Amino acid sequence: MPLRAKVASSVSRTAAALSRAAGRGDGSVIGGWLGLKIDPELLAHLSAGRAIALISGTNGKTTTTRLAAAAVGVLGRVATNSFGANMPTGHTSALAKAGSTPYAVLEVDEHYLAQVIEATDPHVVALLNLSRDQLDRAKEVAMMAQLWRAALARHPDIRVVANADDPMVVWAATPPASHDQRITPPHVTWFSAGQRWHDDSWVCPECGSTIQRSGEQWWCTGCPLRRPEPQWTVDEEGVVDPTGAWYKVKLQLPGKVNIGNAATALAVAAEFGVRPFDAVPRLGDVTSVAGRYAQVVRDGRTVRLLLAKNPASWLEAFDMADEAPTLLSINARDPDGLDTSWLFDVDFAPLRGRLVLITGDRAYDLAVRLEVNDVPFQYVRTFDEAVRAVPPGRLEVIANYTAFQDIRAELDRVN
Ligand SMILES: [Zn+2]
Numbered sequence: 464m465p466l467r468a469k470v471a472s473s474v475s476r477t478a479a480a481l482s483r484a485a486g487r488g489d490g491s492v493i494g495g496w497l498g499l500k501i502d503p504e505l506l507a508h509l510s511a512g513r514a515i516a517l518i519s520g521t522n523g524k525t526t527t528t529r530l531a532a533a534a535v536g537v538l539g540r541v542a543t544n545s546f547g548a549n550m551p552t553g554h555t556s557a558l559a560k561a562g563s564t565p566y567a568v569l570e571v572d573e574h575y576l577a578q579v580i581e582a583t584d585p586h587v588v589a590l591l592n593l594s595r596d597q598l599d600r601a602k603e604v605a606m607m608a609q610l611w612r613a614a615l616a617r618h619p620d621i622r623v624v625a626n627a628d629d630p631m632v633v634w635a636a637t638p639p640a641s642h643d644q645r646i647t648p649p650h651v652t653w654f655s656a657g658q659r660w661h662d663d664s665w666v667c668p669e670c671g672s673t674i675q676r677s678g679e680q681w682w683c684t685g686c687p688l689r690r691p692e693p694q695w696t697v698d699e700e701g702v703v704d705p706t707g708a709w710y711k712v713k714l715q716l717p718g719k720v721n722i723g724n725a726a727t728a729l730a731v732a733a734e735f736g737v738r739p740f741d742a743v744p745r746l747g748d749v750t751s752v753a754g755r756y757a758q759v760v761r762d763g764r765t766v767r768l769l770l771a772k773n774p775a776s777w778l779e780a781f782d783m784a785d786e787a788p789t790l791l792s793i794n795a796r797d798p799d800g801l802d803t804s805w806l807f808d809v810d811f812a813p814l815r816g817r818l819v820l821i822t823g824d825r826a827y828d829l830a831v832r833l834e835v836n837d838v839p840f841q842y843v844r845t846f847d848e849a850v851r852a853v854p855p856g857r858l859e860v861i862a863n864y865t866a867f868q869d870i871r872a873e874l875d876r877v878n
Pocket of ligand 1: 668669670671672683684685687
């Protein structure tokens with residue numbers, strides 16, 4: 464590395480370590496920020512010489528990054544930000560901290576994907592899904608897909624691993640000249656991880672016609688855009704690779720959603736030459752991801768934490784949660800987005816018949832939504848009160864970002 468980059472990298476590491484020592488989080492944002500101030504090209508310098516995978520999408524990217532880092536780990540040391548920030552400051556900090564590694568697997572906020580592709584020159588980019596998120600500030604879904612598509616078109620050598628079940632992702636992953644899906648571009652590997660949330664992909668991003676669905680198939684009624692044949696597929700218990708071989712995947716993470724994340728991770732690792740046979744056992748070692756899915760026993764209740772930040776991820780959380788008493792917690796602080804009107808996009812009917820408790824800064828917004836949705840509920844002021852209100856046994860907790868962090872802090876920062 465050039466001298467300036469070496470100095471910047473060292474300052475970045477030191478600042479992050481000082482921040483951690485002072486108990487102010489993991490320090491990855493401040494460390495990366497300082498490093499980039501000293502050398503604006505620092506992320507590019509730190510990326511040089513590494514084989515890099517970027518993982519982006521609205522939901523599932525933290526978990527998929529964690530699983531993909533475990534899978535690529537078959538080959539050697541992997542730098543990753545799966546415990547830290549997902550913007551360029553976080554990537555800079557993660558690479559500086561890791562020192563020299565042959566591989567890196569980085570989670571990327573979808574708004575920054577184009578910029579991070581330019582800086583890191585990745586070997587592979589995984590595109591998981593696109594749906595509405597943080598209505599007061601996030602980009603509209605079709606705009607996001609357009610940005611991804613333009614970024615990938617500028618880098619035709621990048622291997623793309625993309626979700627065949629999300630029309631927006633398929634369109635973004637397909638170069639503009641070849642949107643005829645019968646000609647699958649050779650550099651795209653399609654996986655099928657399912658798409659529970661359809662409400663951001665009823666309109667074709669190519670021609671504006673309606674998208675129709677039947678079973679797992681979807682197609683545009685006005686142009687050739689349609690679901691490509693996926694090379695990687697999942698069932699309840701395992702993953703099928705492009706040769707047709709089935710691998711039992713035993714995860715410690717709940718739900719079919721996470722089997723889909725595992726398939727994506729295996730597809731990413733395969734782009735580096737990792738065989739599923741070697742990677743699958745490592746996926747089973749992942750227990751929780753930055754507190755997500757963590758289980759804690761409290762006063763005879765087994766509490767499980769599920770993070771859900773937007774309509775699509777709430778639907779997935781209902782699917783992952785057991786039929787047990789469930790606490791919902793909603794805040795609307797800065798990291799959550801300030802607009803809670805998305806609660807009305809979610810159908811809470813799957814919770815009928817469970818004991819439902821609500822809490823959080825915006826519990827009353829939830830109360831209105833549940834009332835309209837005909838789901839009985841009980842308000843509790845604190846997490847502790849919720850624990851006391853349910854019988855011994857399981858308590859599922861579904862919370863959005865800062866509400867999740869609050870509860871995690873109450874549980875002594877479970878990992
Ligand atoms: Zn169309």
